[in-house]
Amino acid sequence: MLDLIRFAIRQAETGNDLESAARLDDALGYATGRVLNPELENKYQLLDGAMSRNFTMFELVMSNVHLAISSIFDEFLEEHPQAGVAEAREYFRRLARASIQVVEDREAGIYRVRRLDEEASIWLADTLLRRSSYGPLTASNRLADDLPPESRAILTRADAESVLAGMQLQIRRRKLAEIRRVVEHPYSSERQIQKAITGAWWLFGGEYVGQSLRRRLTRGLELDIPLLRPDGVLHVVELKRAAVRVIQSHRTATIPTEEVHKGVVQAQNYLKLLDENRDKILGHGVDTRRATAVLVIGHPAFQDKFSEVQVNETLRVYNSHLSRIEVITYKQLLDAAKRVLDLTDPSASDLA
Template sequence: MITITLSNTGVFVTPNFYCGHMRVRSDFSLRLLLDKIIELGVSDHVRNLVEDSRRHMGDRSPYRGGKTLTDLLRQAIAAAREEDDGDTAERLEDALSYSSGVMLGPDLEIKYQLLSHSREIHGNVLRSTLSSAAIWFGDGARTFLKDKPQASVNDLLTFLDGLRSMEVREHPDAPGTYSAIRGTRETMTWLEETFRDRLRFQPGIGDAVAAATPASASASVEELADAVLLRARRRALDDFRAVVLNRHSSERDLQRALENNIWIFGGTYLTPHGPRRISRGIELDLTLLRPDGTVHVVELKRAAVPILTHQRGRYVPTNEVHRAMTQTINYLVTLDEDRASLTARGIDVRRASATVIIGHPDFEHSASEPEVDEALRIYNSHLSRVEVVTYKQLIDRAAQSLRMVPVVE
């Protein structure tokens, strides 16, 4: 059963799925999280403990849970804490909270991007709920004013105050509230917390959106299409920035966010991107192609990694950067060795180049953003076919290109 109450501070939903004894939750989402914890990098000792949890769960539904699972997770948390690996400990604590029914499924899916388009799916649920609520309250207010045309503003507010607390019923002729499966109740609880604690209303945002779109009376179809595309790209860049700044994002999360937004790299590349397995023995993160068939390799590394260290009083790139750069050079060598077959397919590797994207100033512990930029500028000056950039630099370049697009009045 659930009860919905509307108050000055928001919407409150009281679910019953935490009442009484609740068994340990062990499902596909938890399995994905444990896989991701290993993917993001852990010590051999912690990895063995996490894999013990995975083996206990099994490979397919129904997954095993119980006290054994929570004990294994606690052991892994203790090991990560002992190694001062705070990020891994946090992820494992979230796994334990989720399995214990404390952390909600939508929060877990959004935080760790466990499913494709998790943020978009739950955002649509929130938008749909807000829209339905607005329609419901609007219809109620219109009906009230139609019945009482002489009503004052205070009368209308008093009427709306009476709608704050309501009990949702399954059938008009049956007492009681809706009963729902666990997933539905969990979504309602997530909506309650989102409405109460996380929803921020920004005045004037409708005007800002309207200002970015040319008036239909004076704009051509092409101008309207350009305005829609510009808004879509701004939204896509905001979404990509959110993935970058999430320190739990893996290389695969970053790759998914970029695959459908090749425009972020500039307007000189064809869409869609080229095949990842372009040559024997290698699989590229992204293969960009220019109109003349020239290849540009993109190697993606995590954003939440430090990329600078001190050496003799200077900031220099870390071994993580060197390994990524060397890996990318090896890709270019392989492409060059396979140039005959690639040329026959219309792909030009003689002028192939590459970009390594790694790190973000927000995840640097000691260096500032200007110091990061300067260190990479010096590093890149000694390279010829490979450039190393941060995700911040990539986002800033894309944002600048969007700002340069003229707005149709």
């Protein structure tokens, strides 16, 4: 294999295909230990690589910013029970100045050793202060042409609420694009798809308030994604591979494939276990008596003989005979999420 890679490099160089030669040289370097895995992840932004981890970190920080502020405020009040609004405001200003000072010092070539728990605040300050653009966009702003129209419409508004809503919208759009990239990759495994979707509970609609922190609710059962409704009732999400067939011909009609039937039976067994262990699971604040499930499997792009319309129609008929379980494709899931994001776009509502 190494000899073949070296031969391919020589052929690419002979044909003046320097880009292919460079990529093959990186492959040879990785195989021989000259190039390390983090270098490849950073250079090529591989699936499950550095870009995905960095973006996930930023999304988690932005999604929990209000919770973090609330926690800091509670700690401040515990230490200063008699403090008023002015003292609390000054406390937060000192925290902000400390993080910003570290960023400015680094730009000036001054580095300080900080505790591990301070690094997240410093990284966030650096990202928001130096690597993000806010405020009105003008003709002289060189970033304006690089932003999509919806971002320009959001950032030109003065109120902070619209800016934060726009930031969340753009984060979710990027997350949706990343999930779509993983789903539509023909060699993505269930684990990779689950990793991409975990935390993005908003994909499944506004009737859910979040994702349960516990995936193992009872012995012998570990759920892919456990969602919660406002009343605490559980909704089970079972994820299968996208690159599988979901319908097949049967006489003069189309029916779901064996993979779909197996997934539905698996979901049925999950619901049965949840029903039988309802009293124990209630101790975790989760109600499973009226639990439901959705099986996400397949994608029309991987159906060689049937169109998207045929796939959707077959699953619609199939679902009409199920009670607590629904079967959808990844394309149905992602398209629905995109429509929701389009409807909640602040710039679109302004135009309306």
